[in-house]
Amino acid sequence: MPTLTLAHERLPGVTVITVRGELDATNREQLDDYVQDLTDARLVFDLSRVPFMDSSGLHVLLMCEVRCRRAGGSVHLAAVQPLPARLFEITGVLANVPVHPTVEEAVTAALGRAQRSV
Template sequence: MQFSIEQRERYTEVSGKGRLNMVTAPLLREVVAQAVGDGRTRIVLNLGEIIFMDSSGLGALIGCLKVARQAGGDLRIACVQPQVKMVLELTSMHRVLAPHPTVEEAFGND
C-alpha cells in the first residue's frame, strides 16, 4: 500500500487505498510523522479508498492523532467507508475522530 500526500491551502491531505491493517499501519504512522516533522500539522486522512481497517489500523489512527496534536496541530478523517465506520463506532472512536463527509469539510472554517 502506498500513501500519497498533497499539500492543500489550509491542511495536508494523506490518502491511501486498500486495507489499513498490521502490515500497512506502520507506513501510515511513518507518513504522518514525516509530514508533521516537516511542519505540516493540520492533517486530513482521506479514507475514501480504505476498504478495511483492523485494530492495528485503528491504533495507527490514534497514534497519528497524538503526533499531530503534540505538534500543536490536529488530525481529522474524511470519506470513511462502511467497514471502517463500523470499527470506529464499535470502539466509540468516532467520538474522538469524528468522520467528515468530505476532505474539504474536515477543517471547515477552522
C-alpha cells in the first residue's frame, strides 16, 4: 500500500489539507476518513506532493466538494502535479472544482468566494 501522509492547518475561514503520497484505491479510505472528521465548509487541498491519483482518490475529493457545497462552502485544489491534472482534465473535474497554481492563490480564492456569498 502506498504511504499517504495527511495534515491540516486551520486558517481564518478556510482549512488547508496537505496530502503527500500516491492516492489510489489502497489508501483512499484514509483520506475519506480524514476529511469526514473535518467540519469546515471551505477546504483547500494542497496536492503539490501527490504525484499520482486514480479515480478512487478523485471520488473522495468530489464527494468532499459536494458536502462542502451543501454546507455553503467550497473545495479548491492547489499545486496539482501533471498526472493528477491529466485525470482532472479527462474527467471534466476542472469545470466544477477550482484548481490554482499555489496554495496561497487557492486560499485567497476560497476566502473571496466566502466573502461574496455572505
